[in-house]
Amino acid sequence: MSVAVFTAGPLQGPALPHKRVFALSELEAMELTGFQAVFLIGSPKLDEESSLTRETIHRLWQYVRQGGVLYAEMIQAFDFAGSRLFGWKQDFPKTRRTMEKLRVTEAGGPAGSLLEWDGAMAYGFPIHAEVLLEHGVFKETHKAERAHGERVYPALLARSLGEGTSVYSAFSLFGSTEPAAFRPNGVWKDVLKTLSERTGVSFGEPEPVIRPSGGTDPDEAVKACMSWFLDSGILPERDGSAGIYENVHSVTARLMADRRPDCHAHTALFFYLYGKALGEKAWEEAAHGLLQSLFEGGYQDMEPDSATYGFFKWYDFPEEKPDQIFTDDNAWAAFVLLYLYRQTGREEYLVRGLAVTEAMLATQRPDGLRANMLLGDVLRKEGRESAVPLDASWNPHFESIAHAAFVQAYRVTGEQVYLDTAVKGTITLVENADKLAFMYSRTSGLGRFLLPLSYLSSHDSTGTIGEGLRKVTEELFSRQHASGAIEEADNPDPERFGQEDAGVYLYNGEGIADQLYTNNFLLMNAWEAWKATGDSAYKVKYEELREFLCRIQIASGxxxxxxxxxxxxxxxxxxxxxxxxDTGWGPYCMESGWTQAMIGTGLLLGLLDESVFE
Structure with missing residues (x-):
């Protein structure tokens, strides 16, 4: 006997076997006795309610009592008749999931395990039913004993009724609009297996939309990475003239049309190296198109008399001059512009790149450090000198790329002040290791620190930087997983859950690798450490990390x-x-520059056997 599925919209969740699909509106006139199970899939849309007539509910009651299996999802259950059949009384109209997760109960499978999904959910309470899944705000990563500070609501329930079984889902499962969001896949399989065993009806399995490719060839990984840029929609025009979007959003999986200078710089670097590897000039032109879109878009203040002269806006800020001026965003723009000037000889890159480094130098503290963010209005009111006494960030996330940008300026101009500032700042960090501050993890900050440490170690006669390099390397690679990845460790603020700029793990040992802040940059930085020091141990670490990143590159339809x-x-x-x-850049974010372009750059530097400092 088959399964009759009555649905208000397309089925996009787990694949149901042996099904016949009908519109939900056909249910009232349909004879049900020939079906082993009946599935009712309500609309996942918040502005659409899916309800049943009293007569249909009575018919379904008899169907279940006589041995049928009824599964209902997002069907309105405010009334007594519906709620007593489904075993679930709805309190309020449905809403959209935000930070909530699903938790497996003792009856539902691997107890305490946390799951994610996409779409709608509704609040209610059980009536003579067994709760298999519950939803609430669970801060943990993998397992939770209870929710934190908020009520837990039933999400998936089952009740025996006569000879049959009624199952109700208070969230979008088969009607989910984003099937890629069913994570982790293995736990979902266990939950659906439990349902199948409980009802005698196959609930199928969630087929992962996203799979690790398993490949190990860096050349193929680079080509696939470029295909992502060309096919995902992240690049509005192939020639770069319309810039690059920032990311595919972690929660909604939508392309976010924000444009940021740092993402443009990262992607321009990748495009240039890609063209160099292939011997195709068009990619250098596409890199130029990306940067030109920033120049023409007014992202950089190029008014010589302005106190913010040289600095870039953080994003497409609606005023003429920059407001929030972050160190890392501006330093990355300078780093790439000056590197590309040395490679291409384009004079505009030199002028604009040095404008940034000169602005940074003028706002640098005497100890070689700087505040992580300056305010444009303050600089224009009080002058650049007002930034010098500000508190230092002490964070390698910001400081390291500033020092690397000064190295690029030194390589271009030969002016000792740039190298001296980079050396001074790096020594300050090394000598004050107990003051270092971190944003997401200690591992992410140390991975960033590796870039200037390795280059500058040979420019410090005191040996301080060399000793810092040894200590950072030792600690960083003590966190290496058998796969080659650096596992996230030492979250500076686990209680930051629910805000921007949080980690994608809470505590050590959770087995999470971060490709937005750690392994992405570390790929290039480990390669640069090998090129700067000639120590083959760095080359080995680079190759191990490269294999990991190739293996986890996404294969998806x-x-x-x-x-x-x-x-x-x-x-x-x-x-x-x-x-x-992390509400801004969560675990499933796909950042165009910081992740895709930087991993691609790290792969290409190895294939080309080149250094960004050569």
Whole structure:
């Protein structure tokens, strides 16, 4: 006997076997006795309610009592008749999931395990039913004993009724609009297996839309990465003239049309190296198109008399001059512009790149450090000198790329002040290791620190930087997983859950690798450490990390994901999964510059056997 599925919209969740599909509107006139199970899939849309007539509810009651299996999802259950049949009384109209997760109960499978989904949910309470899944705000990554500070609501319930079984889902499962969001896949399989065993009806399995490719060839990984840029929609025009979008959003999986200078710089660097590897000039022109879109878009203040002269806006800020001036965003723009000037000789890159480094130098503290963010209005009111006494960030996330940008300026101009500032700042960090501050993890900050440490170690006669390099390397690679990845460790603020700029794990040992802040930059930085020091140990670490990143590159039939990398990867489950506590750049974010372009750059530098400082 088959399964009759009555649905208000397309089925996009787990694949149901042996099904016949009908519109939900056909249910009232349909004879049900010939079906082993009846599935009712309500609309996942918040502005659409899916309800049943009293007569239909009575018919379904008899169908279940006589041995049928009824599964209902997002069917309105405010009334007594519907709620007593489904075993679930709805309190309020449905809403959209935000930070909530599903938790498996003792009856539902691997107890305490946390799951994610996409779409609608509704609040209610059970009536003579067994709760298999519950939803609430669970801060943990993999398992939770209870929710934190908020009520837990039933999400998946089952009740025996006569000879049959009624199952109700208070969230979008088969009607989910984003099937890629069912994570972790293995736990979902266990839950659906429990349902199948409970009802005697196959509930199918959620087929992962996103899979690690398993490849190990860096050349193929680079080509797939470029395909992601061309096919995902992240690049509005192939010649770069319309810039690059920032990311595929972690929660909505939508292309975010924000344009940021740092993402443009990263992507321009990748495009240039890609063209160099292929011997195709068109990619250098596409890199130029990306940068030109920033120049023409007024992202950089090029008014010589302005106190913010040289600095870039953080994003497409609606005023003429920059407001929030972050160190890392501006330093990356300078780093890439000056590198590309040395490679291409384009004079505009020199002028604009040095304008940034000169502005940074003028706002640098005497100890070689700087505030992580300056305010444009303050600089224009009080002058650049007002930035000098500001508190230092003490964070390698910001400081390291500033020092690397000064190295590029030194390589271009030969002016000792740039090298001296980089050396001074790096020594200050090394000598004050107890003051270092970190944003997401200690591992991410140390991975960033590696870039200037390795280059500057040979420019410090005191040996301080060399000793810092040894200590950072030792600590960083003590966190290396058997897969080659650096596992996230030492979260500076686990309680930051639910805000921007949070980690995708909470505590050490969760087995999460971060491709937005750690392994992405570390690939290039480990390569540069090998090129700067000649120590083959760095080359080995580079190769191990390269293999890991190639293996986890996404293979998917969905162009938004295929060929790219998401932020969080679960090293133990071997799938993309992580803590969802970062509301801005969460575990499934796909950042165009910081992740895709930087991993692609790290791969290409190895294939070309080149250094960005040569």
């Amino acid at each position: 969905d162009a938004r994901f295929n060929g790219g990398w998401m932020r969080a990867f679960d090293l133990n489950r071997w799938e993309y999964f992580g803590n969802n506590g």
